[in-house]
Amino acid sequence: MPWAGDSQDVPSPSELDSGSTCSRLAKVKKGVNVLSPRTSQPRQWDVKQELGDSGKHATATVVCQRLGPSARNRSSGSFHEVVQMNFEIASFSSLSGTQPITWQVEYPRKGATDLAVSEVFISQKDLVGIVPLAMDTEILNTAILTGKTVALPVKVVSVEERGAVADISEAVECRSADEDVLEVSDHCDYIFVNGKEMKGKVDAVVNFTYQYLSAPLHVTVWVPRLPLQIEVSDTELSQIKGWRVPIVASKRPTRDSEDEDDEERRGRGCALQYQHAAVRVLTQFVAEGAGPWGQPSHLLSPDWQVDVTHLVADFLKLEKPHVATLQDSRVLVGREVGMTTVQVLSPLSDSILAEKTVTVLDDKVSVTDLAIQLVAGLSVTLHPGVENSKAVTAVATAQDLLRTPKQVGAQLRGGEGRGGRCAGCSRGEAGGGGGAGPRSRPGPRQHRQRCHLSHADLGQHGPPRPSSGV
Structure with a gap:
C-alpha cells in the first residue's frame, strides 16, 4: 500500500542560485518501495530520481535542480519544502513494527549533511488512539511513613477505527514527566511511589507511547505533610x-x-x-x-x-x-x-x-469517679458529608437494654488503660505529710481523663461531630 503520511521536506539553503543542484539519498529495507517523488514548486525546481540496490537495502537518490529564483522571502528562513517522497509497503507479512528510513542531503560546495533517520510504523490495524487505564486516579504516598512501595496497576489498550479494543500493555513505552513525584515500572505495567519522592502533585503525568500514538495518564499524588x-x-x-x-x-x-x-x-x-x-x-x-x-x-x-x-x-x-x-x-x-x-x-x-x-x-492524683456503661448492642449509621462529598460520617450508638433471655451485655469501663479502675483524676496535693513530703501545686487544677468509648477510629478525623450514646 502507498504511504505518504510522513512526507519529508528537503531542506534547501536559500542562497542556491538558479541552475544549482542538491541531491538527497534515501535508504530503506527490502519490502519498502520508493515511489516517484513530487516537487512542491514545479516552476522553481526540477526533480529526478535514481534507484539502486545494495543487497538488504534499496536506495533512491533524488537530484533537485533550481530552475528559477525563489518566490519566497529569503529572510523568512533558510529552509523550505522542495520535494515530497512517497513510499509503499510491499508486504505486511514480511515486515512488522518500525521500519527506519535513512536520509542524507548533499549540497554543492558544502558537502553532505549528517545522517538523519525517520521511522515508518507498520500495523495491520487502523488505530485511532491508545488509552492507559488505572484502578484509581489518586495515590496516597504512605511509603514515606512505612518504607513500603505503593503501586497502582496500569493497562494500556488500543482502539481501532471500527471500535475494536485490544490490550497492548506489553508493547508500549512509558515515561514519568516528574520522577520526584511519581515513577513508572520498566515494563509499564504499574505506577508507584517508594517514599523517595520529594513532593506530591495534582495531575502528575505519565506518558505512554505505542508506535506513532501516545497518551498521558493523569494521577494525583498525595504526600503526608511533615512534620507529623x-x-x-x-x-x-x-x-x-x-x-x-x-x-x-x-x-x-x-x-x-x-x-x-x-x-x-x-x-x-x-x-x-x-x-x-x-x-x-x-x-x-x-x-x-x-x-x-x-x-x-x-x-x-x-x-x-x-x-x-x-x-x-x-x-x-x-x-x-x-x-x-x-x-x-x-x-x-x-x-x-x-x-x-x-x-x-x-x-x-x-x-x-x-x-x-x-x-x-x-x-x-486521686480517683474521683468511675464511669461504667452497659452495652447490650451497637448500631452504626452512615451519613454523607455536608462540606465534602468524599467524606462519610459514621455514628455508633450503644444500646443499654437487654431484650432477650440470657443476653449478655458488655461493660465498657473507663480508666487509664486498666478496666474500670479510674475514670477521672484530680491533680492536687499528694496525700499526707508535712513540709518534707511531696510538693503540692498552688491552686490545684483539676484534670479529667476521658473515660468513655469514642467513635470508632475511621482513620480520618475532621471537625468535631456529635456523638450518639457512645
Missing part, C-alpha cells in the same frame, strides 16, 4: 493514689548479685500505678497544585487530618524508655520521674518525622 503531629491525651503523667501494681524485678534497678534469694526478695512488692495517656499520630495529605503558582491542595479539606498511627506504629520510639513506655504503640505509660520525647522515626533515613515531649511527675 503527635497527639497525646495527657503530656504530664503522675502516680495514682491507692492503685498499686506488682513490681517486676527486671524493671527496677538492682545491683549485681549471685544470690537468687536476694533477687527474689527484690522482685516482691508493689508500687503506685502511673497514669496512662492515649497516643495518636495525625497528618494532612497535600499535593502541589496544577496551576502556575502551585498552591497546595489538601485531601478532603484543610480541616481534615488523617490518623496514621497504625502506619508508623513500628517507628514510634521513646528517647528515654526508662522514663515511659509505649504499649501497643498507642498507650503511653509512665515508669519513673523524668522527661522524655515520643518520636516517629523515618523508615528510609535517620531523620525524625515528628516528636512530642512528655513529663512524668513526682506528684500524685
